[in-house]
Amino acid sequence: MLCQNCQEQEASVHYTQVVNGQKKEMHLCEQCAQGEGYMDFANENLSLHHFLTNMFPFDQTKDQTQQQMTSAQTIQCEGCGLTYHEFRHQGKFGCSQCYEAFSDYLDPIFKRVHSGNTEHVGKIPKRLGGNLHKHREINQLQEQMQQKINEEDFEEAANIRDRIRHLKEELHDDHGGES
Amino acid sequence: MSLQDFINDAISPWMNDEGQDSDIVLSTRIRLARNLKQVPFPTSGDQSSQEKVLEHIEQEFNNQSYEDFKKFQLVKMADIESVEKRVLVEKHLMSPNLAENSQTGAVLISENEQASVMINEEDHLRIQLYYPGLGLSEALQQAQKLDDWFEERTRYAFNEEKGYLTSCPTNVGTGLRASVMMHLPALTMTNQMTRMAPEINKLGLVVRGIYGEGSEALGALYQISNQMTLGKSEEDIIQDLQSVVSQVIESERQSREWVMQQSGIQLEDRIFRSYGVLAHSRIIESKEAAKCLSDVRLGIDLGLIKNISKTILNELMVLTQPGFLQHYAKKSLQPAERDWFRANLIRERLQLEQY
Ligand SMILES: [Zn+2]
Numbered sequence: 001m002l003c004q005n006c007q008e009q010e011a012s013v014h015y016t017q018v019v020n021g022q023k024k025e026m027h028l029c030e031q032c033a034q035g036e037g038y039m040d041f042a043n044e045n046l047s048l049h050h051f052l053t054n055m056f057p058f059d060q061t062k063d064q065t066q067q068q069m070t071s072a073q074t075i076q077c078e079g080c081g082l083t084y085h086e087f088r089h090q091g092k093f094g095c096s097q098c099y100e101a102f103s104d105y106l107d108p109i110f111k112r113v114h115s116g117n118t119e120h121v122g123k124i125p126k127r128l129g130g131n132l133h134k135h136r137e138i139n140q141l142q143e144q145m146q147q148k149i150n151e152e153d154f155e156e157a158a159n160i161r162d163r164i165r166h167l168k169e170e171l172h173d174d175h176g177g178e179s
Numbered sequence: 180m181s182l183q184d185f186i187n188d189a190i191s192p193w194m195n196d197e198g199q200d201s202d203i204v205l206s207t208r209i210r211l212a213r214n215l216k217q218v219p220f221p222t223s224g225d226q227s228s229q230e231k232v233l234e235h236i237e238q239e240f241n242n243q244s245y246e247d248f249k250k251f252q253l254v255k256m257a258d259i260e261s262v263e264k265r266v267l268v269e270k271h272l273m274s275p276n277l278a279e280n281s282q283t284g285a286v287l288i289s290e291n292e293q294a295s296v297m298i299n300e301e302d303h304l305r306i307q308l309y310y311p312g313l314g315l316s317e318a319l320q321q322a323q324k325l326d327d328w329f330e331e332r333t334r335y336a337f338n339e340e341k342g343y344l345t346s347c348p349t350n351v352g353t354g355l356r357a358s359v360m361m362h363l364p365a366l367t368m369t370n371q372m373t374r375m376a377p378e379i380n381k382l383g384l385v386v387r388g389i390y391g392e393g394s395e396a397l398g399a400l401y402q403i404s405n406q407m408t409l410g411k412s413e414e415d416i417i418q419d420l421q422s423v424v425s426q427v428i429e430s431e432r433q434s435r436e437w438v439m440q441q442s443g444i445q446l447e448d449r450i451f452r453s454y455g456v457l458a459h460s461r462i463i464e465s466k467e468a469a470k471c472l473s474d475v476r477l478g479i480d481l482g483l484i485k486n487i488s489k490t491i492l493n494e495l496m497v498l499t500q501p502g503f504l505q506h507y508a509k510k511s512l513q514p515a516e517r518d519w520f521r522a523n524l525i526r527e528r529l530q531l532e533q534y
């Protein structure tokens with residue numbers, strides 16, 4: 001068997017990985033395997049590449065959505081000029097505006113890659129997200145308040161309500177500042 | 180250069196520290212993918228914007244000190260030879276992918292080599308942080324601090340709904356990839372990894388191992404990392420990984436005990452045969468070296484082999500890669516010469532232990 005990478009030398013390293021329940025096999029010659037750094041952390045790209053090849057859910061329903069897809073293929077990002085067709089082919093965006101340009105078609109991809117999720121709930125950059133932090137805190141406090149009400153702990157619920165009110169006032173004051 | 184000097188040069192200072200559960204976990208890595216606002220991603224191929232990113236990072240961060248990381252030094256791909264690139268890759272300070280961007284690729288490396296930031300890899304910035312042994316939450320904390328430091332002087336591409344925007348859809352959201360490198364010889368020997376890997380997979384984690392001709396993973400080394408980056412907070416990602424890793428550690432410990440009870444003498448024989456091969460062979464190819472190193476490391480962990488330091492597996496795994504072998508040989512080596520050189524280096528390294 002020839003090395004999948006260079007197609008020149010005999011493959012001697014057989015590399016298997018399991019991604020989302022699917023077993024993928026790699027057959028590389030020793031040089032390529034070493035070059036790929038198969039034994040270290042740097043190897044991420046190699047493995048994700050396989051993942052990407054069946055990342056796109058549209059492939060399976062090609063017939064039904066053929067028409068829809070033909071129009072999607074020609075959508076182009078104004079920021080970098082990448083078309084949706086090219087994005088699907090290379091599996092990589094060209095700039096942050098691509099996210100908006102292709103937004104109608106991305107959620108099924110995100111769901112597939114991120115176990116059904118489409119929304120970020122993690123860190124928010126400090127400089128960008130002064131208000132975002134507050135919005136998120138208000139949401140959390142509102143959930144807590146509801147829970148206290150359910151537990152009939154009205155005193156604590158009132159405390160939380162005051163904190164929410166305070167945060168909302170701060171948001172109001174910040175209005176016009178950097179967001 | 181003496182072998183000791185060479186090793187000191189090759190092994191990053193943090194690798195000598197003994198981390199938590201270091202009998203099973205070799206190292207922990209946290210990686211954060213970040214891009215700058217309103218600049219096309221490196222994947223767009225736009226050369227001038229990559230140059231601007233590099234210029235900005237050089238101006239703001241080269242030779243700057245930050246807390247315990249001390250000074251960061253910028254290494255540009257355009258300025259170094261291919262063997263030096265290979266060495267940086269083998270030290271895990273950058274990816275092979277970055278080495279290929281010889282025009283605008285660069286890496287900022289902290290003085291203790293625990294942190295490195297790749298510039299113009301697939302994303303503008305890839306912040307990497309290593310920890311010896313198992314140290315997921317500590318590593319995350321440090322990486323977040325570094326991220327904050329970068330954010331003070333740059334603007335990130337971030338979107339309220341999708342989080343940190345990355346060139347690959349598999350990284351969007353937190354941009355966080357947390358990985359743990361584990362040495363699992365007993366689970367491998369008893370064939371349990373083939374059963375466990377798909378189970379771990381169902382939990383949204385990726386297990387990677389290397390397979391030679393047989394069914395055993397090469398060097399019994401496995402990397403477990405998160406797949407999902409969107410829809411979960413950084414802390415939850417880390418916690419979920421941590422709980423799985425802890426279970427794997429527990430299973431490996433139980434299996435080691437079981438193997439010792441069931442077939443102690445066979446195991447001891449295997450370990451000392453491998454020790455013999457490392458100590459005396461004149462030609463050794465990388466796969467055999469990996470297997471023997473794994474056995475010897477297990478022997479050290481089980482207390483069967485004494486007077487050899489634990490870090491020998493981590494160390495020789497790094498040292499016996501082609502880039503380092505050639506760096507040490509001070510010339511390029513053919514594959515056959517490498518096997519010969521590898522055997523020499525391992526023998527010499529083992530001798531260092533005895534005095
Ligand atoms: Zn090859």
Ligand SMILES: [Zn+2]
Pocket residue numbers: 077078079080081082093094095096097098099
């Ligand atoms: Zn774009």
